[in-house]
Amino acid sequence: MAESHGEISGHDCRRPAPAQTFNHRSSKWVRLNVGGTYFLTTRQTLCRDPKSFLFRLCQAEPDLDSDKDESGAYLIDRDPMYFGPVLNYLRHGKLVLNKNLTEEGALEEAEFYNITSLIKLIKERISEREAKTTHTPVKHVYRVLQCQEEELTQMVSTMSDGWKFEQLVSVGYGRAQKSEFFLIVSREVKGEESSQTHPTHSGEDLESWTNDNLRDQKEMDTSL
Numbered sequence: 181m182a183e184s185h186g187e188i189s190g191h192d193c194r195r196p197a198p199a200q201t202f203n204h205r206s207s208k209w210v211r212l213n214v215g216g217t218y219f220l221t222t223r224q225t226l227c228r229d230p231k232s233f234l235f236r237l238c239q240a241e242p243d244l245d246s247d248k249d250e251s252g253a254y255l256i257d258r259d260p261m262y263f264g265p266v267l268n269y270l271r272h273g274k275l276v277l278n279k280n281l282t283e284e285g286a287l288e289e290a291e292f293y294n295i296t297s298l299i300k301l302i303k304e305r306i307s308e309r310e311a312k313t314t315h316t317p318v319k320h321v322y323r324v325l326q327c328q329e330e331e332l333t334q335m336v337s338t339m340s341d342g343w344k345f346e347q348l349v350s351v352g353y354g355r356a357q358k359s360e361f362f363l364i365v366s367r368e369v370k371g372e373e374s375s376q377t378h379p380t381h382s383g384e385d386l387e388s389w390t391n392d393n394l395r396d397q398k399e400m401d402t403s404l
Contacts, residue, residue, distance in 0.1 A: 210238060211253040217260035218253060221267060228270045233293045262289040269298050275305075283309070320366045322346070329359040342367045 210226055212219045226234040237246055237254055247255045256263075262281060266289050269275050275298065277286060283306050290298040323343070327335055336345055347364040 211251065212256060212263075213249050213251075213253040214256045214258055214263045215260040217263075219260075219263065219267060221271075225267070225270050229295045229297065232295045234270070234295075258289060258292060259285075262286055266290060266293060266295065266298065270295070275301055319369055321369050322364060322366045325363040325365065326351070327361055327363055329361065332361065332363065335363055339365060 208222050208224065210221055210223055212221070223238045226232075226238050229235060249255055262285055265275060265277055265281065265286060275286065277283065283302050287299065287302045287306070290302055325335065332348070339345065343365045344367070345363070346366045347362075349362040349364065351360050351362055353359060
């Protein structure tokens, strides 16, 4: 449960925060003011990790310097956007981050509050993400387009979706005695995309294919 800047979310935004204070030693409910946003939770939730800052806060340890605001809420100078996921992790044991939050940012908060299990979880996520990025192979997919001379400019200028020009090979004259060409283009793809959407050829395979087609074209011209 969170309230922003002393106002209760989900209610009349003009209503100020209640002035009553909480007896944190006797009540099961604890009120926190994290970076200007109020959170209301139970002592049991905050005490999930006995080594954490929040556990010590609930025990009111004398060596823990923590101020309270006028409503009796503990003041914590941290980012409230990240405290929400941290608090929810203590509630149900799962880390759920909105799209605008990063795992690195959540790790900073987990380390500040010294929640050991959450620190381990986030580090594992970051390692898995980096491993996927590092080991994702980058392949080149090639396409061979046959066109006439007057079509070349338009075909090259209209290439999109990451395709780029690689090579132009003349294949002689077509039926209307117009010059024809093989236009070779390529695009980078990662992972399984290359095998699922396009046939993949190496540079040597492509050169062999082009030479075979040129030889066939010459044989056809000779026979004519």
